[in-house]
Amino acid sequence: MNENAPLTQTERKVADHYADGASFKEIATQLGRSPHTVRSHLKNIYRKLGVSSKIALRKELGATGYGGSRPPVINLSEAREDRALYQSARKLARNCTKADQDVAAGIFRELQDRHPNFSGSYAGLSFMAGGAAIATADAPAASALLEEATTLADKSLRLNRFDVDAHLSMGRALAFDGDFAASDDHIRFALECDDSSEWSQYMRVFLMTHTGKPGEAIRLGEAFRKTMRDTHALEPMSFELGCAYLFAKDWEKAAAWAWSILERNRAHALLIIGACSILLELKQFSKVAAFAKKNRVSLCDPTPLQRNIQSNSMVVDLMTRHRGHIEDLFADSAS
Structure with a gap:
């Protein structure tokens, strides 16, 4: 903390509320200020403390939004x-x-x-x-x-x-x-605590893909993928990489990641549909037809939360565009 630029009483309240996870609007309501004023306070807070993210702010304040009195941490080390x-x-x-x-x-x-x-x-x-x-x-x-x-x-x-x-x-x-913004705060903090957490790695790449940052998704995903051992995280990571390369217009690598999912054939139906969608987008019809001919897949509709996640997303647009063609291919193989 920069001792030469202490926080004012109001800035300290804004900092504490923001670190606790409150939105600008919630802080404004609680303190009787406008959201614009809260945003201005937060800019000053970041400048004074020399931080650039909510995670860094939490650390600077000596908490992560879950401060206050609490029971001692139990780690089961003695049990x-x-x-x-x-x-x-x-x-x-x-x-x-x-x-x-x-x-x-x-x-x-x-x-x-x-x-x-x-x-x-x-x-x-x-x-x-x-x-x-x-x-x-x-x-x-x-x-x-x-x-x-x-x-x-x-x-x-x-x-x-x-x-x-x-x-x-x-x-x-x-x-x-x-x-996605609040989600990213928690996922980044999880990775700062344990950078080997494979599901946290997957979620970070997922967030980059779904927020229009394919370059960052590719950089992180390729690095994380090299050390992944959990097959349940491996398949969705492969799909996110396929989507990221597709959106980055690297057709060859997009097809390679999508085909790797079909070759292993261990993923659940929605990821199979996603991989087929990538290949159809790249006009690789014969590969999808060959897979459909040899494999029976129970095609399922996206669940309510899956639709919520992917609303206004290039990923759901991709899968929606090719859904009918995929259904036809698997129906033909079953008959």
Whole structure:
């Protein structure tokens, strides 16, 4: 902090509220100022503190938006059996089968009962609620699950503001709700805490692709992809890279990433449709037809949250344009 330029009382209030996640409008309402005035205060705050992002502001203020009194952080380091249980639940929570998800949820709840101040249990349940929200076709149920994911992540962060999984889950939930800017704050913080978090890596590339920054998505995605081991994160990362190269007009690499998804044939149906869409956009009809002839894919419509994420996005435009052709190709192969 620059001691020669201390914050005024009003600037300190604005800084604290903004670090806590409040919007300009919310701060303006609380302090009786206009959003324009709040924005001006924030510019002065950034200049005085020598920071350029919300993450840096939080660090400079000595908090990440989850300050105040809280129970001591519980890390299970002295409970080896519970630590092993937690790690197994984290791994199961990232799998796609309902059986694995049910086992993981049971472990997280058991740990929650034994260690009510352990942030990891809440973060794990938040991650699973977010996954269920994006997958459900029922709009009210999706909204309820998304609210549950946000509430659980917030609880986790109030217990431990450095919980990587909680920042990931909060960032993912915010992205599912269409708030990419707030999502990016949490994902970037998660990566600052643990740059090897593969789902955080994927989410960062996802956000760059969906906010019209294909060059940045390619740079980050290519670097992250080299060290990825989690196959559940690998396939969506491959799709984001295919889209990013397509939007950057590098047709050869876009086709290569899309075809890699079809060759492995491990991705869920929506990613298969996305990969086919990229290839059809590049007029590689024979590759898609050959894949459709050999493989049965249950074509599914985007869920409410998937549509929400991709509204006004080049990605959904791409998939919508080629949906009918893909349906015809897979229908012909099934007959």
